[in-house]
Amino acid sequence: MSEQHWPQWLPLRESLAGLSPYGAPQLPSLAQLNTNENPYPPSPELVDALTARIREVAKSLNRYPDRDAQELRKSLAQFLNKLSGTTLTVDQLWAANGSNEIIQSLFLAFGGRGALGFTPSYSMHPLIARVAGTQWQTGTRNSDFSLDLPSAVSQILEIKPGLIFITTPNNPTGTSLSIEGILALAKACEKVSGLLIVDEAYAEFSNEPSALTLLTSHPNIVVVRTMSKAFAFAGVRLGYLAAHVHVVEAMLLVRLPYHLSSLTQAAAIVALEHQESSLTSVATLIESRERVRAQLVSMGLEVIPSSANFLLFSINHPQDVWQLLLDAGVLIRDVGLSGYLRVTIGNDAENERFISALRNSLGGK
């Protein structure tokens, strides 16, 4: 709804009047490649284990959930430690309904001095900031979407925000920042007493070491993760962060009581118990990504190097192509970047459908 449509009698916050609701289209399609979900559904074994655990939990749904999600946070700490060789403890983990809720809580707790991010990046960061009443500053990237580190460092030192966001691998570009780059940003953030929020929603698809490995030496780093992508568990809504204990203590101040339902906690614990089978799709998706990338390149398109489960590629008339693809049953994402579209890597049939529809839209090139 646009600004002029809000009636006078509605005491809507002024800062919200010009906003539109988050709106990746949820349209029926044969290949749903627009929200970076994992195309592979949970295995029959996981479905059975989930059903059995939910049946148990259902017996006590008259009670509120564990407010502090202790068991889940312990499982998350074990998972990350195994993956990254860290020694995180349960009090360094926090979980919420998707990493979007984690991000919202970070703004609520630490957004007082404003936030800085480098565009193009995850479009929800500034939007959630605005809703949470945090002033958002837009920093810049190089024209090839890589981060110009010296420039990023000077932007941090000049603006002195309380929160600095970096997404790696970055959405929508797929590009990664090296661990040395993250370290340089963390040092700059230290100088202005800012927290560096490293959004690692797609980290499992990347070979770069995680910023988790820097947590012990740099207490001002917060790593945000999700089970929506590599874990193939978007429907459950489970995001989490790993950080210094004091960051987690501040999360307790802003979370709503009993924010994470018993069903969500139980489902996430079961998925973590089945982590090996849940994560097998990661290797498959990386292979498929490289195949799709080669096909796009063979059509003469520029493809941004990606370490995630999606590709950003150059295209003339992106809006027309987006519609032609949708007409052919393929839903991809117009991320609003002039001359580009983003496609999520799907299963083989979806990828083939995408490539063939794209070829047709380019006149069979």
Ligand SMILES: Cc1ncc(COP(=O)(O)O)c(C=O)c1O
């Ligand atoms: C970079 C990034 N961060 C966070 C999210 C939010 O994920 P969720 O709320 O499903 O955990 C997304 C979703 O697309 C994302 O791309």
